[in-house]
Amino acid sequence: MGKPQISRAGLLSRREAIGRVAGAGLGIVSVLRAGEGAGVASPARQTRTTNPPYPSWNTEMRQLAPNVYAYTQAGGPHVPSSAISNGACIVGADHYLAIDAFAAPPHTKAFLAAANKTTGGKSCDRLINTHHHADHTTGNCFFLPAEIVGHEYCRQAVIKGGISDLRGRPESWKVGAQELKLAPPVTTFDDNSKITYHYGNTEVHLMFGGPAHTWGDTLIYLPQYKILWAGDIAFFYVAPAAQSGHISKWIEAIDRITKMDVDVIVPGHGPIGSKKELAETREYLVFLKQEARRRYDAGVSPGRAAAEIDARLGKFESWTDPAAIRTVNSVVRLYAEFKDTLTPETDGETTRAATAEYNAVKTRSR
Numbered sequence: 001m002g003k004p005q006i007s008r009a010g011l012l013s014r015r016e017a018i019g020r021v022a023g024a025g026l027g028i029v030s031v032l033r034a035g036e037g038a039g040v041a042s043p044a045r046q047t048r049t050t051n052p053p054y055p056s057w058n059t060e061m062r063q064l065a066p067n068v069y070a071y072t073q074a075g076g077p078h079v080p081s082s083a084i085s086n087g088a089c090i091v092g093a094d095h096y097l098a099i100d101a102f103a104a105p106p107h108t109k110a111f112l113a114a115a116n117k118t119t120g121g122k123s124c125d126r127l128i129n130t131h132h133h134a135d136h137t138t139g140n141c142f143f144l145p146a147e148i149v150g151h152e153y154c155r156q157a158v159i160k161g162g163i164s165d166l167r168g169r170p171e172s173w174k175v176g177a178q179e180l181k182l183a184p185p186v187t188t189f190d191d192n193s194k195i196t197y198h199y200g201n202t203e204v205h206l207m208f209g210g211p212a213h214t215w216g217d218t219l220i221y222l223p224q225y226k227i228l229w230a231g232d233i234a235f236f237y238v239a240p241a242a243q244s245g246h247i248s249k250w251i252e253a254i255d256r257i258t259k260m261d262v263d264v265i266v267p268g269h270g271p272i273g274s275k276k277e278l279a280e281t282r283e284y285l286v287f288l289k290q291e292a293r294r295r296y297d298a299g300v301s302p303g304r305a306a307a308e309i310d311a312r313l314g315k316f317e318s319w320t321d322p323a324a325i326r327t328v329n330s331v332v333r334l335y336a337e338f339k340d341t342l343t344p345e346t347d348g349e350t351t352r353a354a355t356a357e358y359n360a361v362k363t364r365s366r
């Protein structure tokens with residue numbers, strides 16, 4: 001995972017070339033390198049002269065405030081998969097609180113090793129799931145006996161989803177897969193409730209942020225430091241994944257965050273940022289909605305619409321995972337929204353048909 005993609009003939013594509021730039025300029029307080037030694041090494045960095053449209057970022061535990069750390073996993077134009085989610089470590093007197101559990105055992109174990117180093121050996125007593133997707137919950141069991149907390153929809157969806165079989169994932173992600181067991185949130189809250197935890201002097205506020213990316217999106221807000229973990233409501237330089245989303249309500253959720261007293265935003269995917277990057281997530285979603293609406297009104301089928309929209313991504317084309325499944329999922333969700341048939345669950349049948357059509361259109365246009 002995360003190896004630089006040297007192309008067939010040793011040449012770099014344009015996207016690969018612009019990604020080979022050190023992930024600089026994200027410093028807030030200090031950086032603790034992490035992730036080494038557990039199969040989740042940071043990709044090698046090469047400085048290029050090309051001006052990048054966006055940065056690469058590292059696997060690291062980054063201090064944002066006293067006893068408050070964001071954990072990011074390396075990404076950028078050179079990383080082929082975007083199931084590379086972020087987390088957190090908020091340290092109290094005796095224990096720490098974590099946010100999200102990552103996609104596969106090696107990722108979770110790398111985080112736990114980094115947190116162990118950061119906290120001087122304290123254990124995690126509480127894990128928050130920002131939402132149910134497997135790239136945020138597969139490693140839940142490795143945090144036990146910590147209390148796992150999430151929105152009530154997140155609990156239901158984790159149980160329904162079962163243990164991730166890591167199908168389609170790289171072999172390196174499957175190391176330790178036999179240790180996985182189902183560990184859904186055991187403490188839940190609903191759309192209208194808020195929870196406040198105290199870790200040392202740090203207040204940690206939990207609140208419902210959706211429906212947006214899912215029907216169970218949780219925001220974790222640290223008012224003293226104006227820091228927000230937005231989960232997958234925020235995708236920075238990674239194409240938003242909308243297979244469980246309501247894109248119009250997602251845009252509204254971003255507008256609510258924009259009104260919050262927030263300086264630093266940790267996205268579900270991508271480097272640490274701010275409202276500036278969140279505005280770009282919004283721009284991407286608005287673009288998708290406008291383009292899909294036009295084609296829906298003209299009677300264009302979803303697979304063809306997705307193929308046409310893919311060809312018009314413009315500056316978003318260079319984001320991680322911009323095409324194919326991401327655009328098809330978004331268009332299928334948007335068409336259901338326009339038809340008023342959208343449900344929280346992914347419509348697998350429609351998505352498969354749209355994907356087949358998308359592939360046929362793309363093949364014919366080559």
Ligand SMILES: [Zn+2]
Nearest residue numbers: 131133213232
């Ligand atoms: Zn997600």
